[in-house]
Amino acid sequence: MAKRDFYDVLGVSRGASDEDIKRAYRKRAKEFHPDRNADNPDAESKFKEANEAYEVLKDAEKRAAYDRFGHAAFEPGMGMGGGPRPGGGRGPQADFASAFTDFSGVFDDLFGDFRGGARSGRQRAARGSDLRYNLRISLEEAYGGLQKSITIPTAVTCSACRGTGAEGGSEPVTCPTCSGMGKVRAQQGFFTVERTCPTCSGLGQIIKNPCPVCHGQGRTEKERTLSVNIPAGVETGTRIRLSGEGEAGMRGGPTGDLYIFIEVAEHNLFQRDGVNLYCRVPVSMTSAALGGDIEVPTIDGGRSRVKVPAGTQSGRQMRLRGKGMPALRGGAQGDMFIEMAVETPVNLTSKQRQLLREFDEESQDNHPESENFFTKVKGFWDGMKG
Ligand SMILES: [Zn+2]
Ligand SMILES: [Zn+2]
Missing domain, CATH: 2.60.260.20 (Urease metallochaperone UreE, N-terminal domain)
Structure with a gap:
């Protein structure tokens, strides 16, 4: 329940003098005093309400x-x-x-x-x-x-x-x-x-x-x-x-x-860390493998072209110098970091599926990171056997 206006509680106008407020309070305190209102269940809360209002208005x-x-x-x-x-x-x-x-x-x-x-x-x-x-x-x-x-x-x-x-x-x-x-x-x-x-x-x-x-x-x-x-x-x-x-x-x-x-406020494209800005940019699997160009937004409302080197892995960062935030108390403008996120294609057609299978059959030495990982895994399991 919303709290009542203190002036309303005492029944006085906003411009009431201190004397008026005191008089109005005394009247209500007498009227609702719990000792006199044994059979009126509302009296106690009214009495408290009047006290609270008077504490402030006096x-x-x-x-x-x-x-x-x-x-x-x-x-x-x-x-x-x-x-x-x-x-x-x-x-x-x-x-x-x-x-x-x-x-x-x-x-x-x-x-x-x-x-x-x-x-x-x-x-x-x-x-x-x-x-x-x-x-x-x-x-x-x-x-x-x-x-x-x-x-x-x-x-x-x-x-x-x-x-x-x-x-x-x-x-x-x-x-x-x-x-x-x-x-x-x-x-x-x-x-x-x-x-x-x-x-x-x-x-x-x-x-x-x-x-x-x-x-x-x-x-x-x-x-x-x-x-x-x-x-x-x-x-x-x-x-x-x-x-x-x-x-x-x-x-x-x-x-x-x-x-x-x-x-x-948080931004939906850029994350800020001090004067530097970070932007996560998706890169297609083919661009990442073959190399290419991507266009990225900059905080000044402009755009920058960024070269994606052939063989780019997910998580690779590129730096755009001076494209970050200005420093509040002098100092150099921050940089913008682009983090490449290689995206695995979805909703493949049967033709694409076929091409990827053919690509897979052709593959050898294309995934050095995977090969390195599985070599380590094999060593780990061999070690467990003692
Ligand atoms: Zn004055
Ligand atoms: Zn004094």
Whole structure:
């Protein structure tokens, strides 16, 4: 069953204020609380559903992520998202960690507490996340390089508050809970535990009147179209970094980077190994025996004539110099290797059968490889007899 929209679950509009969301959640939690619904089998799942929705919508960053990606924001391995970050947690929050790998700020909020003295003092306005874009191209495109237009959903600096997150561009004020430190201390048994300040989420500042356009985030979601230059010679796994084309930072923080991950699709004629290309070409039994010419395709869309020497055996390789892939970072262009595969004819007519029988009767010293093989086999069997 498809997961319900979190706003629908709580019965609020997309633009609902934090206060509205809290009120709607309380109402539902009361209504569906299992203690009050002993004889209503649906109540428990409704109660859980409301809890799940509220967990996300009450948190500005999670809510922004949900607004942007929907439920996919909380699934591991979503299309966008940076690489894994260090210090992943365990327990119930671990799932969030994988879902939020591209929201550095959230990650720090969830796990900052457990990193001990790794960081002290207050957080600066968070840098925007790096974005990953997977781009699949053909081998021909990898050969020639290409200009590609890509559209990415991303966060950009909110123009209404110029990225400050405060209504009308007014300045944020120092957080009263932590006096701007971003951290609070609490006694826990024998230990004093330092935690990220719950009031300001570690930023050290709070916004009295959040910007209505971006809900105090200082950034809004938008689709951007970029023209990307993919150089000739890229291969699967090549990363192209576009500095400053990632997400806008939180509240005016620096912008992240965009990484294009290249995947080159398999080709039905050519196999690639680094800069070299391999192509398996069938050769008729008669051409292989008598010698001849074959025409082979090249990755640039052209063709090359290749001489088949008389007496060519299956598996013989010919090299076409410089007909491989260009090298990504300078260096010589690769070669193309043709592997000859001698094909045994099928669907013979009775005339052909007759000719081959006559050929066979005429044969002597025509198959040195076979003769060599059977000599070895005879030696092997003789050896077994002792
Ligand atoms: Zn704003
Ligand atoms: Zn604070």
